[in-house]
Amino acid sequence: MEFRLSDEEEAFQTAVRRFGDRVLRTHERQIDAEGEIPDDVRHAMAELGLLAMPVSTDYGGMGASAVLTELAAEEVGRGDSSMATAVFFLLEAGWGYIFDRFGTEEAKREVLPSVCAGKAFLGVASTEPTGGSDLAGMHTTSHRDGDGFRIRGEKAFVSGVEEAKKLGGGHLTLTRSPPEGFNFLYVPTRRDGISTQKFVNMGRMGISTGGLSYQDARVPPRYLIGEEGKGFGVAMQGFSFARSLVAAACIGAAERALETGMAYIKERMAFGRPLGKFEGIQFELVDLWTQVEAVKWQCRRAAWLLDTYTLKGDHSHRSEVDRAVASVKLMAPPIAFEAVKRVMMWFGAAGYTKDVGLELGFRGVMSYLVGAEGGLNIMRIIIGRELLGKEFVPYK
Ligand SMILES: Cc1cc2nc3c(=O)[nH]c(=O)nc-3n(C[C@H](O)[C@H](O)[C@H](O)COP(=O)(O)OP(=O)(O)OC[C@H]3O[C@@H](n4cnc5c(N)ncnc54)[C@H](O)[C@@H]3O)c2cc1C
Known part of the structure; x- marks a missing residue:
């Protein structure tokens, strides 16, 4: 049993801590006051490889392990204690990994490089106005419709709604696929049939939280994450x-x-x-x-x-x-x-x-x-x- 970080892990941790001290600490008040992570901070994160870091190098990530990603999360949380940058970091990392592992080749080539470069946002949308804990009881549906899926319903308290509108990108969205089963779909926010709402939070002001409403929004089959119904x-x-x-x-x-x-x-x-x-x-x-x-x-x-x-x-x-x-x-x-x-x-x-x-x-x-x-x-x-x-x- 080894309770030490490897040399590589320690070196990486030191680099991210230095980034946290020099860049995040000096911007955290601005991030909180202005309600967004400035472009130069996001780009500096991308340069260090921090955005969607578990995504494989084929799609612009660094193929980082969960341990390395965990170490970076500690440092990002230490650097910007408002948690806004940490939320941005962890959404891209966790859901970027899922996209890489379960997404279609075509969609991965289309979406992931921009996410890793800080030029698009990637998050998750599962919570609904009727609740987030009882996920299996959700109401939003996705039906096969011609060549793709048609989504109808509403999500709430979703992080990064404004960022996905401004930068481009979207959310991995959990939907019910009748008669039983669930489809997990990448849904770009700038799409016909989608409207958004912004909520006013008490903290982590640098990343938005909002609602997404889908009025027969359509996404192509390549945006399916994992198998249909599973x-x-x-x-x-x-x-x-x-x-x-x-x-x-x-x-x-x-x-x-x-x-x-x-x-x-x-x-x-x-x-x-x-x-x-x-x-x-x-x-x-x-x-x-x-x-x-x-x-x-x-x-x-x-x-x-x-x-x-x-x-x-x-x-x-x-x-x-x-x-x-x-x-x-x-x-x-x-x-x-x-x-x-x-x-x-x-x-x-x-x-x-x-x-x-x-x-x-x-x-x-x-x-x-x-x-x-x-x-x-x-x-x-x-x-x-x-x-x-x-x-x-x-x-x-
Ligand atoms: C700042 C912020 C950002 C968020 N970002 C996202 C996002 O990006 N994407 C997304 O999909 N969601 C997001 N959420 C929503 C989050 O996932 C939900 O808040 C969470 O799942 C709980 O759902 P709820 O708020 O509807 O509470 P409810 O499900 O209504 O639960 C209310 C309370 O009851 C408790 N509770 C529920 N069921 C039980 C039970 N069986 N026994 C005991 N206690 C119970 C819960 O723990 C909670 O304390 C975000 C929330 C916040 C605050």
Whole structure:
């Protein structure tokens, strides 16, 4: 058992951390204020190979492993603690991988190079106005119609709707394919029969969230991802990858908050001594650091499991992979939120200001507590199902 990063992984991590320090930290306030990731930041990410990095080199990616992608997610979350850049990063990575693995050759050649170059957006659309947790209960349909599919329905709370309109690109869209089964389809946003709506979020302002409405929108057969009628399982593999990256980005944000807090409590004096000398503060730091460290290594293990089994098409360890991924998505967001909140409190009144900047992480990490990439109770349901058996799932 080897608990060390390889030389290649360490070198890559160092390069992405340097990028995070030099580019993301210096832009995070602008990203939050202006509501978008500036073109030069996106292009710099593309140059470093960070966009859709697991996509194979044939289509413009770097064919990165899940472990390498996980390390990058940590650094992107540490660099822009608003989480906007991390969301952009992880959507392109997770769903770019799925497109590469299950898309048709023609569609991959058409779409993926622009996504990897930062010239088009790629995300996922599964949630509907009636709910996101009960995916099997969705209403949006896709019917075979002439040469292609006709889509009717509505998606909600979808990340990157504005980006896909502005840059081009679209979403891998989960639809019901009557009488039974699901089609997973790449749906470009700039298409007849599609209208969009923008939602106003409280955080991660640099990436939009919105609704998509499909009024008999048509897509060609080459946009089918995986086999017809079998899209649900493909989408679940994408969620596994994306959830492990969400957790990694939260770990990066938590480490950044703790580093900020440690520097502060070594200097800030109260009652004639630095705050860090008071056990009330020091022990909080130790408890948080311990939890962050534990989840970080579980994240890396989840990525290793994905590399070793799922991403190779080997589902013999599905239960172990599902438990590992769901456990990090369950633990990382609340721990990151707690770390950011505690450090804000160490700063006292200054922690409540935008100057210190911890509120960026406070608002950003919250998105993963309310539900982005799956609610915490859904992670509990997945782990419970794997521990006790399917008959203990509390719904049909
Ligand atoms: C900022 C942001 C970005 C997002 N981006 C995307 C995106 O790009 N694409 C996309 O498709 N979706 C996206 N989502 C939506 C996200 O996937 C959903 O929020 C999530 O799946 C939960 O669905 P819901 O919000 O409809 O909540 P509901 O399904 O209505 O659930 C509400 C609450 O009840 C809990 N709950 C549900 N069922 C159970 C149960 N059986 N037992 C116990 N508790 C339960 C949930 O955990 C949640 O806390 C995004 C969400 C946010 C906040």
